[in-house]
Ligand SMILES: NC(=O)C1=CN([C@@H]2O[C@H](COP(=O)(O)OP(=O)(O)OC[C@H]3O[C@@H](n4cnc5c(N)ncnc54)[C@H](O)[C@@H]3O)[C@@H](O)[C@H]2O)C=CC1
């Protein structure tokens with residue numbers, strides 16, 4: 250099939266590359282000329298494991314093209330995917346300006362029947378709005394509008410796209426449903442379902458999935474906060490409940506809050522939509538409040554440990570800047586908030602991340618930049634620091650076994666926002682180790698090691 254993807258961000262680039270790899274002829278369109286030039290030279294602007302191999306193959310075999318010219322790309326397409334940004338507007342409402350601008354351009358370009366697919370995360374009713382925008386300029390026989398939300402995760406995007414647990418297709422048109430089913434059949438060979446439903450349910454499914462996952466994480470963060478108060482261990486509680494298949498093992502890891510480009514904005518957006526329809530979505534109100542506090546909960550622990558909120562004269566190492574491992578994306582990353590809070594309290598930072606130093610530098614404040622030295626290895630971030638703060642669970646941070654820290658650090662004090670290390674080993678190694686929802690180790694007057702299984 251001839252596929253045109255409009256918007257070559259995370260979703261557009263991964264979708265376009267994977268569709269090309271399954272034998273389609275794909276043209277990706279973006280208004281960012283510099284990005285398109287780089288992509289045409291074979292340079293991928295994001296770090297995403299496994300993408301490069303498929304991308305190179307697609308370009309080499311002539312099935313993956315990039316352009317800024319929307320006209321030709323849409324005219325030749327059987328299917329047009331909209332993979333455009335839908336950032337939060339001022340009040341939390343999703344900003345649909347990119348989607349509606351492109352929708353307004355499409356009508357005049359359709360010559361033969363084309364399926365217009367919205368892959369962006371958009372509020373309920375957007376498929377209708379896109380249909381109306383196109384219908385103003387094109388015969389209704391010439392197109393259908395489909396909602397096809399994307400569930401990939403950054404850092405695992407290629408696998409998620411190639412082997413989706415489900416594909417959701419929202420359309421009331423049988424013709425469009427058949428085309429979408431044919432397109433996705435190679436991706437669900439393992440028997441996972443393509444679920445066809447109406448457009449509105451499909452649009453809401455995307456928000457419901459993200460809001461449910463954000464709620465699950467937040468629930469565990471609250472359990473962790475209780476664990477800290479009653480002397481329990483959230484790892485044990487997680488194992489104890491996760492083995493119940495009704496609850497499930499995944500997305501139960503307590504930490505320093507969820508970040509990224511989607512959970513925060515999508516929770517806000519569905520909360521806003523509910524409010525627009527006269528419904529107060531109370532649970533999501535709490536999820537947002539708890540998550541805000543959780544992002545900087547580690548700073549509160551540091552204040553308790555030092556007995557002051559004045560960190561002047563202290564230097565902290567920071568491991569991990571991205572919002573999660575295997576990505577250089579720092580959007581809504583807890584590390585941004587933690588760095589800001591530490592610098593506000595007078596600290597200096599030595600920061601390391603395997604991939605996200607560049608993106609972090611662009612996003613953080615001048616004040617943080619002035620007080621931060623970025624280093625190129627985890628080891629360098631341990632030099633002459635008062636304590637290490639762990640913000641992202643990159644695998645390489647698990648490698649120096651916890652026993653090594655005592656030899657490598659001036660003060661073996663670790664504040665771990667991601668629960669990387671075993672408590673009893675930290676205790677034996679003589680490290681002061683304060684993590685999330687677990688008893689603190691080697692801290693005078695604080696609870697000691699709990700009951701590790
Ligand atoms: N990032 C992720 O992991 C996921 C994102 N989503 C959703 O997918 C949508 C896109 O997200 P990302 O790929 O992260 O966005 P992004 O912000 O990384 O990229 C969007 C791209 O669209 C381009 N663009 C903007 N206006 C344009 C226009 N008028 N014409 C052509 N190109 C234009 C931008 O230059 C940029 O390259 C959002 O609605 C998001 O919520 C859904 C699932 C996963």
Ligand SMILES: O=C(O)[C@H]1O[C@H](OP(=O)(O)OP(=O)(O)OC[C@H]2O[C@@H](n3ccc(=O)[nH]c3=O)[C@H](O)[C@@H]2O)[C@H](O)[C@@H](O)[C@@H]1O
Pocket residue numbers: 370399400401402403404459462466499500501502503504505506507508509510511512572573
């Ligand atoms: O709509 C989207 O953009 C995507 O949002 C999330 O994907 P992503 O944001 O890439 O990353 P996740 O792996 O979901 O992690 C999100 C945040 O939750 C945190 N998290 C995750 C899992 C967990 O157990 N605990 C936890 O704190 C992570 O550290 C991270 O900050 C969803 O998982 C995807 O299905 C969805 O397509």
